[in-house]
Amino acid sequence: MHTRVLVRLAVLLSLGGFATAASAASADDYKSASAKAEAVIKQAHALKNEWSTTVAAMKAAKKAADAGKFDEAVKHAQEAEALAHASIAQAQEQAKIWRDAEVR
Amino acid sequence: MLRKTLIAVAIVVGAATPLLAANDVNPQADAKAFKEYFTKRFPKVPLKDFVNGPYSMDEGLRKQWEAIDQFPPYDFAVDKGKQMFATPFKNGKTFADCFPNKGIGIRQNYPYFDTKSGQVISLEYAVNQCLKDNGEKPFDYTKDDMAAVTAYMAFTSRGKPFDIKIPNDPRALAAYQRGKEYFYTRRGQLNFSCASCHVQSPGHRIRTEVLAPAYGITAALPIYRSAWNGMGTTTRRFRTCNSQVRGMPLPGGDEDYRDVEYFLSYVSNGLPISGPGTRP
Numbered sequence: 001m002h003t004r005v006l007v008r009l010a011v012l013l014s015l016g017g018f019a020t021a022a023s024a025a026s027a028d029d030y031k032s033a034s035a036k037a038e039a040v041i042k043q044a045h046a047l048k049n050e051w052s053t054t055v056a057a058m059k060a061a062k063k064a065a066d067a068g069k070f071d072e073a074v075k076h077a078q079e080a081e082a083l084a085h086a087s088i089a090q091a092q093e094q095a096k097i098w099r100d101a102e103v104r
Numbered sequence: 105m106l107r108k109t110l111i112a113v114a115i116v117v118g119a120a121t122p123l124l125a126a127n128d129v130n131p132q133a134d135a136k137a138f139k140e141y142f143t144k145r146f147p148k149v150p151l152k153d154f155v156n157g158p159y160s161m162d163e164g165l166r167k168q169w170e171a172i173d174q175f176p177p178y179d180f181a182v183d184k185g186k187q188m189f190a191t192p193f194k195n196g197k198t199f200a201d202c203f204p205n206k207g208i209g210i211r212q213n214y215p216y217f218d219t220k221s222g223q224v225i226s227l228e229y230a231v232n233q234c235l236k237d238n239g240e241k242p243f244d245y246t247k248d249d250m251a252a253v254t255a256y257m258a259f260t261s262r263g264k265p266f267d268i269k270i271p272n273d274p275r276a277l278a279a280y281q282r283g284k285e286y287f288y289t290r291r292g293q294l295n296f297s298c299a300s301c302h303v304q305s306p307g308h309r310i311r312t313e314v315l316a317p318a319y320g321i322t323a324a325l326p327i328y329r330s331a332w333n334g335m336g337t338t339t340r341r342f343r344t345c346n347s348q349v350r351g352m353p354l355p356g357g358d359e360d361y362r363d364v365e366y367f368l369s370y371v372s373n374g375l376p377i378s379g380p381g382t383r384p
Contacts, residue, residue, distance in 0.1 A: 048354065048360065049291055049351070050351070050352040051292060051293045051350055051351055051352065052292070052293075052347060052350045052351060052352050053293045053350050055352060083293070086293075087291075087293075090290065090291065090295065091289075091291075094289045094290050094291070095289075098285055098288040098289045098290075098297070099288070101288045101297065101299055101300075101303075102284075102288055103134075103137050103138055103141045103299075103303060104137050
């Protein structure tokens with residue numbers, strides 16, 4: 001429950017975040033956004049809790065960057081970062097509460 | 105010296121006791137609770153029918169199945185597996201040399217905990233181990249060769265009750281518990297656990313599919329699925345279930361997959377092997 005709210009918030013933030021900055025993003029902006037996302041994704045991977053939507057967002061970011069559309073690329077990388085954060089939060093929360101669902 | 109050690113032990117034990125009490129591992133109680141939960145919830149399903157997955161839950165589906173099973177679509181896989189069993193590796197050995205009873209009628213004992221290597225060995229893992237030990241290339245965990253060999257092994261074990269053992273070894277209990285945790289842990293962007301679908305919603309439809317109950321859920325594997333237009337291994341099924349909730353599937357042979365299969369098969373002890381299965 002908690003996790004779902006987090007996810008929605010995270011995605012909203014990432015979508016809204018960049019739209020307010022009117023200026024066009026550069027290749028460097030993409031690189032730093034993508035590096036930031038990668039670092040979080042690495043943690044999610046270590047917890048064995050990567051989401052396929054995170055992977056898809058990173059792919060979309062790279063595709064946009066390859067086409068020179070850096071605004072879009074940054075937006076997708078930020079989305080991936082937000083999703084990776086949410087998947088980490090999910091794993092951490094579940095590690096504490098999974099037994100609540102147990103058949104007893 | 106001794107006194108100091110004793111005090112240290114006392115402190116450690118004192119601190120650990122409440123934790124242990126909250127997390128105690130009791131596979132026997134789990135198996136009992138599982139059986140009770142499913143038999144109470146589905147009082148009309150005969151005990152041995154749980155191993156037929158969605159068919160145990162849905163009368164209409166069962167009729168279709170009985171018609172299809174006149175000419176079982178997994179037959180080709182069983183035949184192929186039989187042939188693979190009869191074909192020697194480059195070193196002259198065969199699959200039969202890797203398994204107890206030459207690999208015949210033993211499916212119900214898998215996964216087992218191997219006290220030598222300290223890990224859970226699923227049937228698929230054992231097949232690949234056999235290939236590697238004999239200098240052969242291991243199979244893709246999701247593809248037809250793996251499905252064929254395991255289909256043949258399941259076929260020769262039909263009707264034999266699951267007999268999964270947890271040896272008196274703390275590592276075995278830990279592996280069981282990890283499998284159980286994997287089963288109940290929500291994952292993927294959709295935030296579902298295996299239990300969300302196979303404990304809370306068996307019999308319900310997801311798109312066109314009827315959800316199988318978790319009790320006996322590993323007994324029919326591998327399965328022929330019309331939707332796949334072919335055979336699916338245990339690994340393929342687990343990976344598909346991960347993807348459905350928008351989670352990244354694990355690689356074949358991953359310890360989590362072996363452990364969750366160990367847990368699921370243990371709590372299904374006594375139910376008969378029904379594989380290979382056919383599914384819509």
